[in-house]
Amino acid sequence: MGDQKTKKNENRGSGASPAREVPPDDESTVSLLRELVNHLRKNRTQLREEWARRITAAKLLGAMTSEEIFAEATSVYDNYVEVLETGAVEALQAYARDLSERIIPRGVETDEVVGIVLLLRDVLARSLFAKYQTDFQLLNRILDAYEPAANRIANTVAVGFVQERERIIRQQQEAIRELSTPVLQVRERLLILPIIGVIDSQRARQLTEQLLRGIRTNRAKVVVIDITGVAAMDATVANHLVQTVEASRLLGATVIVTGLSPEIAQTLVTIGVDLGKMNTVGDLQGGIEEAERLLGYKVTPFSEVSTQPI
Amino acid sequence: MEVPILKQGLYLIASIQAALSDVDLVHLRDALAEKVGKFRARGVIVDVTVLDVMDSFASRTLRDLAHMTRLRGAETVIVGIQPEVAFAMVQLGLTLEGVDTALDLEEGLAFLDKKTKRRTSRG
Numbered sequence: 001m002g003d004q005k006t007k008k009n010e011n012r013g014s015g016a017s018p019a020r021e022v023p024p025d026d027e028s029t030v031s032l033l034r035e036l037v038n039h040l041r042k043n044r045t046q047l048r049e050e051w052a053r054r055i056t057a058a059k060l061l062g063a064m065t066s067e068e069i070f071a072e073a074t075s076v077y078d079n080y081v082e083v084l085e086t087g088a089v090e091a092l093q094a095y096a097r098d099l100s101e102r103i104i105p106r107g108v109e110t111d112e113v114v115g116i117v118l119l120l121r122d123v124l125a126r127s128l129f130a131k132y133q134t135d136f137q138l139l140n141r142i143l144d145a146y147e148p149a150a151n152r153i154a155n156t157v158a159v160g161f162v163q164e165r166e167r168i169i170r171q172q173q174e175a176i177r178e179l180s181t182p183v184l185q186v187r188e189r190l191l192i193l194p195i196i197g198v199i200d201s202q203r204a205r206q207l208t209e210q211l212l213r214g215i216r217t218n219r220a221k222v223v224v225i226d227i228t229g230v231a232a233m234d235a236t237v238a239n240h241l242v243q244t245v246e247a248s249r250l251l252g253a254t255v256i257v258t259g260l261s262p263e264i265a266q267t268l269v270t271i272g273v274d275l276g277k278m279n280t281v282g283d284l285q286g287g288i289e290e291a292e293r294l295l296g297y298k299v300t301p302f303s304e305v306s307t308q309p310i
Numbered sequence: 311m312e313v314p315i316l317k318q319g320l321y322l323i324a325s326i327q328a329a330l331s332d333v334d335l336v337h338l339r340d341a342l343a344e345k346v347g348k349f350r351a352r353g354v355i356v357d358v359t360v361l362d363v364m365d366s367f368a369s370r371t372l373r374d375l376a377h378m379t380r381l382r383g384a385e386t387v388i389v390g391i392q393p394e395v396a397f398a399m400v401q402l403g404l405t406l407e408g409v410d411t412a413l414d415l416e417e418g419l420a421f422l423d424k425k426t427k428r429r430t431s432r433g
Contacts, residue, residue: 212393219413243400250396250405252389252412252421 032145037085039131040124048077051123060115063106072099073116076157080120084149089156096160104165113161117154124150181207183214189221190291192284196229204240211244215253222291223248226284228259235271238264242273254294255279258287313338315345321353321422322346322384323415326360332367339375346384353422354379357415359390369404376409385425387411389418 040047052073055061061069075095083092100113128146132139176197184192193211215223225244227233233241245255256279260268268278281287292299311334316323322345324338342354356372358364376386387410391399399405410425412418 208397209393212396216393216413219417221413221417243397246405247393247396247400250388250391250399250411251393252417 028141029145032142033084033149036128036142036146037081039127040081040084043127044077044081047123047127048073050127051077051120054119054123055116058115058119060112060119061103061108063108064103072103076116076120080153083153083156084146087149089152092153092156093160096157097164100161100164104161104168110158110161110165114154114158117157121150121154177203177206181210183210183218185218185220186288187292187295187297189219189295190224190288191215191218191220191222192224192226192288194226194229194284199230199233199237201236201240204237204244208240208244208247212247212251215248215251220253222254222256222294224256224258224284224287224291226258226287227264228261228284230264231261232263233267235267238267238271238273242268242278245278249277256281256287256290258282258284313341315341317345317349317351320351320426321355321419322349322351323355323357325357325415328360329363330361330368332371335368335371339371339378342375342386343378343382346379346382351384352426354384354386355415355418355422356386356388357390357418358388358395359392359414362392362395364391364395364399364404366402366404369399369406373406373409376406385410385422387418387421390414 048070052066052070055069055073056066061072064072076099079092079095083089103113125143125146128139128142132142181203182194184194186192191211191214193207193214195207199207211223211225214220225241227241241257245257248255258281260280279290281290289299311328311330313324313326313330313334316325322342324342326338330338338356342356345351346354354375356375358372361368372388376388379386388406389412391411410421412421
């Protein structure tokens with residue numbers, strides 16, 4: 001696909017400039033690229049340094065030391081030249097992924113990565129201008145060959161970086177999701193479900209499923225849902241909470257909701273929840289005490305038991 | 311498909327064996343309402359464990375059944391609603407208002423024991 005693009009551009013380029021004899025497109029592109037690659041190889045040290053200097057000047061990659069920048073610059077440069085030579089982006093894709101994996105944890109942002117690749121493009125383009133300034137025709141053709149390839153490389157690196165970021169985000173979401181919904185049995189037939197963090201509708205759904213399954217497997221009669229750790233919820237999620245309470249009732253379990261923040265209380269009132277159905281207690285301790293009362297437990301301090309004659 | 315209705319002490323147990331048509335449900339409702347009087351039952355348990363769907367007609371019929379038996383002197387408890395069914399019902403707004411529910415047959419029996427004892431002791 002990239003090759004076709006190159007060819008098209010080559011055509012357009014040669015059509016615009018009044019070229020006398022144009023060799024077949026593919027061959028000319030290949031030979032131009034080869035010439036380009038040779039030029040880049042020959043001036044490797046100087047161009048690399050120029051690039052690293054401009055990265056530092058532009059205050060990109062602030063999280064990395066200049067040695068690190070130079071080392072990365074070297075390997076990106078070599079990869080870059082290789083892609084220009086072979087046209088195979090797979091190696092570069094792998095490298096970009098690897099690079100992203102290393103630099104994302106250090107807080108490197110998308111704009112920085114795109115920035116440095118574009119800088120490299122600029123540095124190389126300028127060196128081409130300098131080299132071919134006497135022959136405008138040739139310069140044009142060289143750029144026709146260079147630009148699509150360079151753009152493709154910039155694209156590959158940026159996409160690789162963004163994909164890696166997204167992969168990390170997905171992975172973390174997964175981890176949070178798995179961590180976030182424990183259904184715990186505190187006493188025979190008494191479950192607690194502490195909810196911490198933000199609830200979106202997907203998580204709310206998952207919570208409900210887990211709770212209903214937990215009620216069944218633990219044969220619970222009372223469930224305390226503690227939402228102290230939830231700062232706010234929107235009307236959809238609040239509605240979902242109410243539905244969870246009702247569904248639990250259908251399974252024969254009573255639900256006590258504890259730790260409602262003032263904001264959530266307001267949301268519940270605004271959506272007009274029937275408070276007769278909702279059993280709410282101020283905090284988790286109160287909720288567990290109420291649950292014990294419902295289950296017929298009576299918790300007495302050991303000292304009182306031992307001093308009282310039976 | 312006929313639903314077997316078993317007499318167990320003071321209670322009647324209707325154990326649904328397969329998916330029911332609307333007609334079957336109405337039959338079940340009428341049969342239970344009649345047998346409550348015939349056997350002088352104090353409680354009715356409807357076991358819906360096998361049902362993987364509960365539509366609006368079914369839940370309305372069950373609600374009617376509960377109210378009818380209460381008027382004839384027996385408490386009804388629906389047992390064995392599956393978690394998925396429960397959630398689907400709630401989303402459809404079928405919450406079996408005013409009907410008692412329990413996890414399974416055992417829980418249902420315990421519930422009826424408690425409820426009828428309370429009533430007899432009260433008077």
